[in-house]
Amino acid sequence: MARRLIWMVVLGAVALGPGCTSPPVDGHVDPTPPRGVLPKDSFVMILAEVQLVEGVAQLRTYRNDNERQRLAEAYNDVWARTGISAARFERSHQWWWGQPAAMKSVLRNVVDRLKDMEAELNHNDTTVSGQSAKFRPPAPGHARPKSGDQFPD
Numbered sequence: 089m090a091r092r093l094i095w096m097v098v099l100g101a102v103a104l105g106p107g108c109t110s111p112p113v114d115g116h117v118d119p120t121p122p123r124g125v126l127p128k129d130s131f132v133m134i135l136a137e138v139q140l141v142e143g144v145a146q147l148r149t150y151r152n153d154n155e156r157q158r159l160a161e162a163y164n165d166v167w168a169r170t171g172i173s174a175a176r177f178e179r180s181h182q183w184w185w186g187q188p189a190a191m192k193s194v195l196r197n198v199v200d201r202l203k204d205m206e207a208e209l210n211h212n213d214t215t216v217s218g219q220s221a222k223f224r225p226p227a228p229g230h231a232r233p234k235s236g237d238q239f240p241d
Contacts, residue, residue, distance in 0.1 A: 117189045126172065126180040132194055134177060136201040137166045 121127060126134065141162040145155065167174055184194055 117193065119187050119190050121180070121183060124176065124179060125183045126176065128184075128190070128194060128197075130172075131180050131184055132197040132201055134166065134170055134172060135181075135194070136198045136205065137170070138163075138177075139198060139202065140205075141166060 118128070125131075141159065144162065145159050148155075163174065166172075167177070184191055
């Protein structure tokens with residue numbers, strides 16, 4: 089009798105267990121963002137652009153110019169070309185960084201996007217000049233989404 093009771097408890101726990109589990113501590117790997125937050129693929133594209141803007145600023149490419157003004161112009165270029173406002177990007181940035189498990193994938197995708205942009209730049213340099221390609225930070229308009237590209241809501 090005791091043995092049967094133990095087996096019933098064990099089987100009940102096994103049957104009910106999966107329905108009672110909590111989500112992983114890091115959150116879901118592929119969460120659905122709320123309204124007003126960029127979907128993952130769009131966020132990756134824009135975050136790659138932002139990384140380029142930040143990288144150029146770190147290189148101090150704008151040495152003799154007003155760096156803040158040039159940085160603001162570069163960000164405004166990203167917002168204008170993508171049709172995404174700075175406020176929406178900030179909301180999306182805050183939300184995605186609040187999803188640690190998902191951000192691992194986002195950051196990997198950003199790195200992949202940057203590598204693709206570099207490869208495209210190198211291919212274009214080789215095709216145009218016939219010389220061996222060297223990576224340079226992209227000039228405005230290079231390896232970026234086309235001006236007509238708009239990202240979904």
